[in-house]
Amino acid sequence: MAGNAQNAKPRPQKTKKRSRRPDFLALGGIDVFFLLLVIAILTIGLVMLFSASYTYAFYNKKGDSTYFFKRQLIFAVVGVICMLLISKLRYDYLKILAVPGLIVSWGLLVIVLILPASFGEFHRWINLGFFTFQPSEIAKLAIILFCAYEMDRNHKKIVGKSINRSKFADGVKELSGGHIVVYNSFLQLLFYALVITVTAGLVYLENHLSGTILILAIGVIMMYLGEIKRHWFVLIAVIAAVAIIIFVLNPQLLEKYAGARITAWLDKSYDPKGARWQTNNSLYAIGSGGLFGTGLGNSKQKHLYVSEPQNDFIFAIVCEELGFIRAVGIILLYVLLVWRGVVIGLKAKDRFGAMLAMGIVFQVGLQTALNIGVVTDTLPNTGISLPFFSYGGTSLMMLLVEMGIVLSVSRYSRVEK
Incomplete structure (x- = not known):
């Protein structure tokens, strides 16, 4: 028995097969602090949306005071799920969507111009019956993605490294791999400026001045991050300053809607029951809130004074109900x-x-600053939403998708290279 035991061949141990992580999944852990900030702002935004909207919803949605809150909550839940799923994917796979995404966004911006105006004179939304979305929200992410991809790919050409500087080669363009490769930093600037201007121009045709400003500003920020030659930003600043002065002094040069808003901003007595109505009542709301607010749900201005308080002017209701100190905390x-x-x-x-x-x-930061500027009458009322607070399914979904992309980037930043 003992001999048999000694002569017995040892049984080969079964080795556990390690499951191989698919290539498209990201490694590492997400930035928990960033995630908590997103959840905190989103939660406060939902609470304030309900408080700001229930009176307006009661009178305009057949007595359903929770109409806007319920719909926004659905988009928030779906958006958070999308955010967490996207955070698990490798963000570099988004490169394949950079060019197609921009083209699709342009197509949607053209389609929305062809369709009948969705609200008054505004061509901003595409109505699918069960769902309405705003192409300009998609365009914002498309510009960021396109610029990040192309400027990363052409970085050496942008900063002027390893480039033939002969007179013949200077300024030459070549088509490579289906993408434009430009050997001159000025032509690089023109190329990206053209893409950004076309996108902003399509948004402007929607009668969406704030969206136009935001697209242009995002484009300039991306060019700065992409290390476009710094001296070109002096030129951009001069052009922007001249344009602002011209349009502020001559608002009639803009299309009717935008011109009227600038006129109302300059002349505080202009059309108090029309173009100045929202702004004036917004200022009343902010002043009524004082330091500590009237209390959650106790706003007076949301009772049909601030029209559609769940949208662009929701921050005025925040200031009225929560007060200056808590409003500053939200800004923080x-x-x-x-x-x-x-x-x-x-x-x-x-x-x-x-x-x-x-x-x-x-x-997100720029859009927040612009919204608060409009609500406080620091800037003309051009119609811009407050991220995570204002009602709007497309805006909220796109924001949470973007937050998922940032979380995906954070996974890689936490993995040793």
């Missing part, structure tokens, strides 16, 4: 979100990821 959350996104971008494993993360959070 946005500042922290932008700061953390920049940190994620600086730690990214490549330039593409860095430009994606920083471009997205700068877009």
Whole structure:
């Protein structure tokens, strides 16, 4: 028995097969602080949306006070799921969507112009019956993605490294791999400026001035992150300053809607029951809130004074109900979100990821600043939503998709290279 035991061949041990992670999945853990900031802002936004909208919904949605809140909550839940799923994917796979995404966004912006005006004179939404979406929201992400991809791919040409500087070669274009490769930094600037201007121009034709400004500003930020020669930004600043002065002094040069809004901003007595109505009541709401607010749900201005308080002017209701101190606290959350996104971008494993993360959070920060500027009458009322607060399914979904992309970048920044 003992001999048989000694002569017995040892049984080969079964080795556990390690499951191989699919290539399209990201490694590492997400930036928890950034995620918590997103959830915090989103939660406060949903609470304030319900508070701001229930009176308007009761009178305009057949007595259903929770109409806007229920719909926004559905988009929020779906958006958070999408955010978490996207955070698990490798963000560099988005490169294949850069050019097609821009072309699709242009197509949608053209389609919305062909369709009948969805609200008054505005061509901003495409109605699919069960769902309405705003192509300009898609265009914002498309511009960020396209610029991040192309500027990363052409970085050496942008900064002027390893380039033949002969007179013949200077300024030459060549078609390579289906993409435009430009050997001169000025032509690089023109190429990206053309793409950004075409996108902004299509948005402007929708009677969407704030969206136009936002697209242009995002484009300039992306060119800065892409290290376009700094002296060209002096030229951009001069052109922008001259354009602003011309249009402010001569608002009639703009299309009728935008011109009237600028006139109302300059002349505080202009059309108090029309173009100035929202702004005036917004200022009343902010002043009524004082330091500590009237209390959640106790706004008076939302009772059909601030028209559609769940949209662009929701921050006025925030100030009225929560007060100046808590409103500043909410602004601080946005500042922290932008700061953390920049940190994620600086730690990214490549330039593409860095430009994606920083471009997205700068877009959120810029849109927030523009909205607060409009609500406080610091800027003309051009119609711009407050991220995570204002009612709008397309806007909220796109924001949460963008947050998922930033979280995906953060996974790679937490993995040792």
